[in-house]
Amino acid sequence: xxxxxxxxxxxxxxxxxxxxxxxxxxxxxxxxxxxxxxxxxxxxxxxxxxxxxxxxxxxxxxxxxxxxxxxxxxxxxxxxxxxxxxxxxxxxxxxxxxxxxxxxxxxxxxxxxxxxxxxxxxxxxxxxxxxxxxxxxxxxxxxxxxxxxxxxxxxxxxxxxxxxxxxxxxxxxxxxxxxxxxxxxxxxxxxxxxxxxxxxxxxxxxxxxxxxxxxxxxxxxxxxxxxxxxxxxxxxxxxxxxxxxxxxxxxxxxxxxxxxxxxxxxxxxxxxxxxxxxxxxxxxxxxxxxxxxxxxxxxxxxxxxxxxxxxxxx
Amino acid sequence: xxxxxxxxxxxxxxxxxxxxxxxxxxxxxxxxxxxxxxxxxxxxxxxxxxxxxxxxxxxxxxxxxxxxxxxxxxxxxxxxxxxxxxxxxxxxxxxxxxxxxxxxxxxxxxxxxxxxxxxxxxxxxxxxxxxxxxxxxxxxxxxxxxxxxxxxxxxxxxxxxxxxxxxxxxxxxxxxxxxxxxxxxxxxxxxxxxxxxxxxxxxxxxxxxxxxxxxxxxxxxxxxxxxxxxxxxxxxxxxxxxxxxxxxxxxxxxxxxxxxxxxxxxxxxxxxxxxxxxxxxxxxxxxxxxxxxxxxxxxxxxxxxxxxxxxxxxxxxxxxxxxxxxxxxxxxxxxxxxxxxxxxxxxxxxxxxxxxxxxxxxxxxxxxxxxxxxxxxxxxxxxxxxxxxxxxxxxxxxxxxxxxxxxxxxxxxxxxxxxxxxxxxxxxxxxxxxxxxxxxxxxxxxxxxxxxxxxxxxxxxxxxxxxxxxxxxxxxxxxxxxxxxxxxxxxxxxxxxxxxxxxxxxxxxxxxxxxx
Numbered sequence: 001x002x003x004x005x006x007x008x009x010x011x012x013x014x015x016x017x018x019x020x021x022x023x024x025x026x027x028x029x030x031x032x033x034x035x036x037x038x039x040x041x042x043x044x045x046x047x048x049x050x051x052x053x054x055x056x057x058x059x060x061x062x063x064x065x066x067x068x069x070x071x072x073x074x075x076x077x078x079x080x081x082x083x084x085x086x087x088x089x090x091x092x093x094x095x096x097x098x099x100x101x102x103x104x105x106x107x108x109x110x111x112x113x114x115x116x117x118x119x120x121x122x123x124x125x126x127x128x129x130x131x132x133x134x135x136x137x138x139x140x141x142x143x144x145x146x147x148x149x150x151x152x153x154x155x156x157x158x159x160x161x162x163x164x165x166x167x168x169x170x171x172x173x174x175x176x177x178x179x180x181x182x183x184x185x186x187x188x189x190x191x192x193x194x195x196x197x198x199x200x201x202x203x204x205x206x207x208x209x210x211x212x213x214x215x216x217x218x219x220x221x222x223x224x225x226x227x228x229x230x231x232x233x234x235x236x237x238x239x240x241x242x243x244x245x246x247x248x249x250x251x252x253x254x255x256x257x258x259x260x261x262x263x264x265x266x267x268x269x270x271x272x273x274x275x276x277x278x279x280x281x282x283x284x285x286x287x288x289x290x291x292x293x294x295x296x297x298x299x300x301x302x303x304x305x306x307x308x309x310x311x312x313x314x
Numbered sequence: 315x316x317x318x319x320x321x322x323x324x325x326x327x328x329x330x331x332x333x334x335x336x337x338x339x340x341x342x343x344x345x346x347x348x349x350x351x352x353x354x355x356x357x358x359x360x361x362x363x364x365x366x367x368x369x370x371x372x373x374x375x376x377x378x379x380x381x382x383x384x385x386x387x388x389x390x391x392x393x394x395x396x397x398x399x400x401x402x403x404x405x406x407x408x409x410x411x412x413x414x415x416x417x418x419x420x421x422x423x424x425x426x427x428x429x430x431x432x433x434x435x436x437x438x439x440x441x442x443x444x445x446x447x448x449x450x451x452x453x454x455x456x457x458x459x460x461x462x463x464x465x466x467x468x469x470x471x472x473x474x475x476x477x478x479x480x481x482x483x484x485x486x487x488x489x490x491x492x493x494x495x496x497x498x499x500x501x502x503x504x505x506x507x508x509x510x511x512x513x514x515x516x517x518x519x520x521x522x523x524x525x526x527x528x529x530x531x532x533x534x535x536x537x538x539x540x541x542x543x544x545x546x547x548x549x550x551x552x553x554x555x556x557x558x559x560x561x562x563x564x565x566x567x568x569x570x571x572x573x574x575x576x577x578x579x580x581x582x583x584x585x586x587x588x589x590x591x592x593x594x595x596x597x598x599x600x601x602x603x604x605x606x607x608x609x610x611x612x613x614x615x616x617x618x619x620x621x622x623x624x625x626x627x628x629x630x631x632x633x634x635x636x637x638x639x640x641x642x643x644x645x646x647x648x649x650x651x652x653x654x655x656x657x658x659x660x661x662x663x664x665x666x667x668x669x670x671x672x673x674x675x676x677x678x679x680x681x682x683x684x685x686x687x688x689x690x691x692x693x694x695x696x697x698x699x700x701x702x703x704x705x706x707x708x709x710x711x712x713x714x715x716x717x718x719x720x721x722x723x724x725x726x727x728x729x730x731x732x733x734x735x736x737x738x739x740x741x742x743x744x745x746x747x748x749x750x751x752x753x754x755x756x757x758x759x760x761x762x763x764x765x766x767x768x769x770x771x772x773x774x775x776x777x778x779x780x781x782x783x784x785x786x787x788x789x790x791x792x793x794x795x796x797x798x799x800x801x802x803x804x805x806x807x808x809x810x811x812x813x814x815x816x817x818x819x820x821x822x823x824x825x826x827x828x829x830x
Contacts, residue, residue: 032714036722038369039454047454048722082369083521084505093520149551156559164555165363165547165562167523262547264523272367272522275683277714 008301012294016287020072021065023286027279028061034081034277055081057279068283077287078280080273087284090269095288097167098265100177102254104185106243109192114232114239116193117200121208122227124201133201139194144253148187148260155183165262184261191253192246199242203235210234236307244300247293358540360812360830363553363565366684367522367546371508373494374448374455381566384544387823388527389431390494390510393422393441394487398587398819401738403487407436407495407511417482417774424473430497431515431530438469444495445477459745459752460489481772484779485739492820513537513826522546537826538814557581557807563830564815565807569687570627576807584806586817588632589639591804593691593732595679595797596748598724600757603667603675610794611653612663613728616698617691618655619799626690631800636787637735637743639801643776644740644783652791661702671703679708680729682716688730691799720755721747731755735801738819740783741771748796758795 035051052058056067071078077087120136123129156164162183168176207213208231216226255267266285273281368379373390394403394411408422428436445467448455466478483489500509508516513535514527525544529537545562547553550572556562558579568576573583595613603609619633636649669675677699679692689710696706711719719725736742744767748755751764766789770782790796804817811829818824 030715032712032718033722034714036717037714039375039456045722047451050452051454080521083519085521090521094522145549149549149555152552152555156561157555160559163561164559165552166545166556259548260552262523262545262549262552264520264546268522268548275712275714276369 004301005298008298012291012298015294016290019290020069020283020287024065024068024279024283025061027274027277027282028064030277032277033057034279037276038082068280072283072287077284080281081278082276087280090281091266091284091288094264094266094269096169097263098254098258098267100170100181101184101188101257101263101265102250104181105188105192105254106250108185108189109196110243112189113193113196114200117197118204118227118232118235120197120201121204121231122223124205133198136194136197139190140198142190144187144191145256145260147190148183148257151183151187152260165260167261167263167265180261184257184263187260188250188253188257191249195249196239196242196246200235200239203238204231207231207234233307237304240300240303240307244297247296251289251292358830360539360542360564360825360828361562362542362544363547363556363562364544364567365546365548365550365553368519368525370505371516371519372496372504373508373510374444374453374457374496381544383566383821383823384525385508385516385527386494386821387512387818388514388542388825389508389512389516390496391512392492392494392822393490395822395824396488396491396738396819398816401819403491406491407441411487413486417484417772418479420477420479420486421470422475422477424475425534426473428511428534429532430500430511431509432497432500434497436495436511437472438475439472440495440497441475442467442469443498445493447496447501448493457493459750460492462745481768482774483741483771484774485741485771488736488739488742488820491738491822514542517541535826538829539825542825542828554579554581554807557809563809564812568805568807570630570805571686572807573630573805574628582808582810582813584808584813584815584817586804587641587737587819588803589641589735589737589801590819591732591802592634592637592735593631593688593730593799593802594637594748595691595695595799596720596729596731596755597795597797598726598728598757599795600724601727603669604677604727606667607793608663608667609669609675610797612660612667613695613699614653614794614797615656615663616660616702617695617797617799618698620655622691622694623800626687627800627802630805631802633800635798636791637733637749637796637798638740638783638787639735639737642737642740644780644787646784646787646791649787649791657698657702660698664702664704669704675699675704675706677704677706677727679706680716680720680726681708681710682730683710683712685730685732688732691730724755724757729755732802734820736820740779741767744770744786749790754795756795758793760789760793763789 033048033052035048035055035057039048039051056064068078077091079086080090120129120133152164155162163180166180168180170177213226213230216230251267254265255271257263258265258267266288269281270285273285364381364384366380368381368384370379371385373386391407393406393408395406396402397404405425407425407428409425411420411422413420424436424438424441430436445461445464447453448457449461449464463479463481463483464477465480468476470476479486495511496504497509513530513533514537515530517526517528519525523546526541528541529539547556550569553562553565554572554575557565557576558581576583597604597610597613599605599610614635619635623629623631623633635653636646638645664670664675679696681689681692692708696708699706716729720729733746733748736746743749751759751767766782766786770779770786773779773782806815806817808815809830814827814829816824816827
């Protein structure tokens with residue numbers, strides 16, 4: 001296990017290095033100059049040049065990357081070109097909302113989707129199974145931002161139950177924080193639930209065809225016990241892999257949800273930074289997102305070991 | 315073999331699954347607690363929705379920020395304030411002023427007893443420093459053109475400032491109204507912790523999220539509200555919903571389609587005079603074939619301003635071909651009937667310039683992401699010209715790329731744009747980045763134009779001044795370096811109490827009377 005973890009950690013570092021380099025050179029290739037954004041349309045070319053130099057952008061990208069790497073390895077992600085705030089500080093402020101949003105949504109999605117998928121698999125021959133599956137497919141095709149707006153109109157404007165936008169930090173008010181997160185979490189979960197339900201259903205149907213399920217049935221084990229004791233654990237491995245793969249969907253979905261519900265998270269920070277060519281912030285966001293990706297996948301590998309005794313034995 | 319869990323405890327599969335169940339219960343909690351009353355914004359706090367963030371807190375910079383009025387209207391003050399009703403200067407940091415008969419010197423008496431937010435007294439030295447900073451080429455302030463004629467500024471005593479001008483500037487007060495006074499000692503920290511003399515002091519800026527200012531109780535005109543918080547709400551539907559559920563008290567600068575929707579939902583709309591902005595096409599007159607004025611005139615005939623105002627702006631826009639609004643004394647009356655929408659005329663002018671179906675005009679119209687009406691403008695012109703058999707494409711650019719291609723390279727054919735009219739002073743329009751002889755977006759500066767702008771700006775006799783400005787209008791309408799499309803008011807959505815906001819013509823607003 002120790003060797004396994006060390007191997008994965010080494011892999012993670014290589015991944016982060018590659019991702020940061022890719023992001024760095026991709027943004028360097030994009031047209032647009034942050035000095036021009038800062039100075040606006042009345043700036044003289046000399047002034048733009050001076051600020052470009054001040055930002056260090058007159059150096060070739062390779063040199064800039066090495067400087068950035070050196071600073072980053074010492075724990076300093078630089079300063080925003082526009083707001084002049086340290087990138088560390090901006091990331092620290094933007095991470096909690098995004099983490100809360102993403103993790104809660106994923107949890108809600110898992111809690112809703114796994115039982116639903118299992119029930120649909122168990123009852124695949126009942127008359128209501130078909131229409132329910134069709135409804136789930138419909139859920140896959142509905143754009144998340146539209147669901148978000150519908151939720152705002154019904155829950156905030158008509159029923160006045162929940163705030164339409166904004167994020168309340170946990171430190172300021174626990175109930176305010178929870179209330180501000182309900183609609184965003186529901187919206188983001190709706191991104192995740194339908195594909196997950198479909199996936200669990202298919203995986204569970206596979207398992208239901210296994211010999212040991214027939215054996216259990218022949219022994220006279222109740223159908224609900226078969227589902228919980230035999231089918232559910234055996235679908236978990238593939239399901240967890242799938243959840244790991246869904247992380248990309250989760251991150252892109254979080255950006256849309258952050259925009260609609262005005263949540264000051266990583267997604268919006270990154271989007272604004274890209275639009276304004278705020279390179280240090282773009283790099284910081286890419287690094288944090290990639291690190292999140294790597295960590296989650298590592299966690300999933302470790303989770304295998306917990307869930308499947310066979311993996312542990314190896 | 316057992317494995318170690320994350321905190322070193324031994325956990326088996328059953329425990330792991332139970333843990334999963336427990337977290338499930340935890341996530342259900344917010345739903346249960348979600349019922350109850352909506353979180354109203356705190357009393358005595360004005361919450362304003364804006365669609366994008368500002369880029370800098372420095373009031374002498376903030377060039378391309380759509381919402382720069384936030385900080386500039388609250389934390390800082392200028393010498394004078396342009397009253398939107400009279401379009402005349404009211405006292406602000408200056409109590410009174412005297413302009414010499416020859417127009418070459420102006421003496422300002424400053425308000426006594428004014429203090430900076432850190433408690434230190436405001437003096438004439440601050441004014442001298444601020445004006446010189448705007449003029450400093452190394453600072454590169456976008457407001458430098460306002461002070462181009464200022465040759466010297468000196469403090470006569472602690473409360474008197476004398477300005478010396480190279481030539482008379484009839485619009486001097488208007489120019490000074492947009493130059494905010496900053497404190498020299500604060501300038502190194504102005505990007506993170508600005509200090510001003512305004513009715514609100516800066517509290518915090520969380521980039522991408524919110525900007526907050528709080529009442530400065532020692533201000534001579536202390537505001538009604540305890541604080542203003544601008545929240546960045548990028549989605550226009552979410553901004554409307556915020557007005558409806560009480561999360562927001564005001565939404566700054568909204569589109570025509572949002573105004574219609576807000577009116578339908580019973581949300582109050584604040585509207586300025588109908589000519590604060592104009593929308594236009596800028597033309598790169600240095601690039602062939604747009605160096606031929608017949609091509610530019612043809613484009614003006616090929617755009618249906620009336621239909622655009624009706625369909626895209628729902629009638630809120632006032633179509634015009636003349637950037638000068640009829641409300642100004644200098645307005646050229648005959649421009650009202652010039653350049654009607656006429657595709658035959660457009661085709662004929664293009665044919666004269668050598669462009670027909672067989673030799674189509676190929677051009678690209680640029681437009682900036684996030685400005686939906688400007689994009690519609692580009693699409694309408696594209697459609698009309700393509701119907702004549704030409705090959706027009708539209709390209710939507712991020713603002714950074716647009717700035718680079720239009721202003722810094724310049725590498726473009728035509729672009730959509732909008733611009734402040736500067737209605738309080740006839741000179742400001744012809745010194746704007748769109749039309750200034752020294753440098754303008756259109757790359758246009760024909761023989762004699764700079765001289766005419768200079769003479770009109772320095773003319774003190776009103777009748778002669780009108781005559782000169784009408785000559786200028788004739789010139790730009792004949793030459794068509796840019797195609798003006800309409801005049802527009804600014805729209806704010808607001809609650810009853812917030813309607814006390816006074817929206818100034820040049821982006822300096824008065825928030826002191828506002829209540830949430």
